[in-house]
Amino acid sequence: MKTPAIQTDMLSRSFDKEKVLRGIDLTIEPGQVVGLVGTNAAGKTTLIKCLLGLLKATSGKCRLLGEDSWNLSAKAKTRIGYVSQDFELIPWMTVQGMCDYTGAFYELWNTQHVTRLITEWNLPPDKRVGTLSVGQRQKLAVILALGHSPELLLLDEPVASLDPYARRQFLESLIQFTETEENTVLFSTHITSDLERIASHVAILREGQIAWYGPLDTLKEGCKRLRIQSRKTLPHDFVVPTAIRYEMHGTHAVVSVAEMDDHLQQTLAEKYDANVQVEDLNLEEIFLEWTRDPHSDPSSSAEVLS
Numbered sequence: 694m695k696t697p698a699i700q701t702d703m704l705s706r707s708f709d710k711e712k713v714l715r716g717i718d719l720t721i722e723p724g725q726v727v728g729l730v731g732t733n734a735a736g737k738t739t740l741i742k743c744l745l746g747l748l749k750a751t752s753g754k755c756r757l758l759g760e761d762s763w764n765l766s767a768k769a770k771t772r773i774g775y776v777s778q779d780f781e782l783i784p785w786m787t788v789q790g791m792c793d794y795t796g797a798f799y800e801l802w803n804t805q806h807v808t809r810l811i812t813e814w815n816l817p818p819d820k821r822v823g824t825l826s827v828g829q830r831q832k833l834a835v836i837l838a839l840g841h842s843p844e845l846l847l848l849d850e851p852v853a854s855l856d857p858y859a860r861r862q863f864l865e866s867l868i869q870f871t872e873t874e875e876n877t878v879l880f881s882t883h884i885t886s887d888l889e890r891i892a893s894h895v896a897i898l899r900e901g902q903i904a905w906y907g908p909l910d911t912l913k914e915g916c917k918r919l920r921i922q923s924r925k926t927l928p929h930d931f932v933v934p935t936a937i938r939y940e941m942h943g944t945h946a947v948v949s950v951a952e953m954d955d956h957l958q959q960t961l962a963e964k965y966d967a968n969v970q971v972e973d974l975n976l977e978e979i980f981l982e983w984t985r986d987p988h989s990d991p992s993s994s995a996e997v998l999s
């Protein structure tokens with residue numbers, strides 16, 4: 694059996710009284726490209742930092758490439774690439790100088806690949822880092838994370854400042870990176886179209902836990918919205934298997950389910966003497982369903998993911 698690229702067991706992390714992560718169980722196998730989604734302040738950055746050993750877990754365990762995150766060996770660190778939200782670069786160095794300087798720390802620095810990315814991503818090699826735009830700096834941070842040919846990439850909103858063209862280039866680089874079947878990516882994002890293009894798997898972080906983890910296709914196929922119109926008032930203990938969210942209005946209910954099966958529509962229709970309509974959802978709607986209050990006020994249906 695292969696060693697998981699990422700493995701957590703009841704991982705929790707609090708800041709003072711705020712419990713941000715509340716028992717994260719997550720296993721990511723080598724070769725998976727995992728999109729980590731959740732609302733603002735859900736704990737995505739906190740989780741990534743715990744995985745990297747930049748924050749200590751309050752309790753529970755986390756391992757990267759088979760090693761305890763808090764005691765990663767130098768060898769394991771050379772197999773990992775990371776782009777943080779608040780990456781730090783040396784402002785007085787040039788783009789090329791920054792690449793050469795970073796490369797000097799690694800045995801396996803791929804100068805050819807780095808030079809190619811600098812050219813393809815239109816970065817001015819002789820310009821000082823401190824004078825680059827935010828998007829240019831983000832591109833450079835990604836290049837620096839890829840330069841030592843890591844096996845595991847952790848990216849915290851890597852495309853937030855990139856224009857659509859640069860985002861496309863970045864995603865193409867990521868697709869190339871994952872052509873090697875052993876390479877693994879965990880990236881947090883709010884951009885569902887990017888996720889749709891490259892993710893093999895999705896992890897949904899809600900209320901400090903992984904509410905859903907699995908293949909992107911399974912998520913898209915299974916998640917449906919049911920509109921239930923009964924002839925009688927629906928009972929207080931009205932429960933639908935795998936429901937993510939309920940809106941109750943007397944005889945009428947709107948329920949989103951994670952796993953629609955062939956019999957559910959008929960079972961509900963018979964049990965509640967109801968007409969049950971099944972609606973497909975696009976990926977953005979699926980994330981909205983997962984990240985909104987499970988018993989939310991129907992009037993809030995226009996709220997957005999991030």
Ligand SMILES: Nc1ncnc2c1ncn2[C@@H]1O[C@H](COP(=O)(O)OP(=O)(O)OP(=O)(O)O)[C@@H](O)[C@H]1O
Pocket residue numbers: 708711713731732733734735736737738739740
């Ligand atoms: N060093 C810290 N000290 C105190 N609170 C913190 C610290 N780091 C994070 N938090 C809190 O933990 C919560 C989760 O923050 P985190 O940055 O992990 O969220 P996120 O999901 O990455 O959000 P976003 O999508 O906005 O980037 C927030 O309420 C934040 O204020």
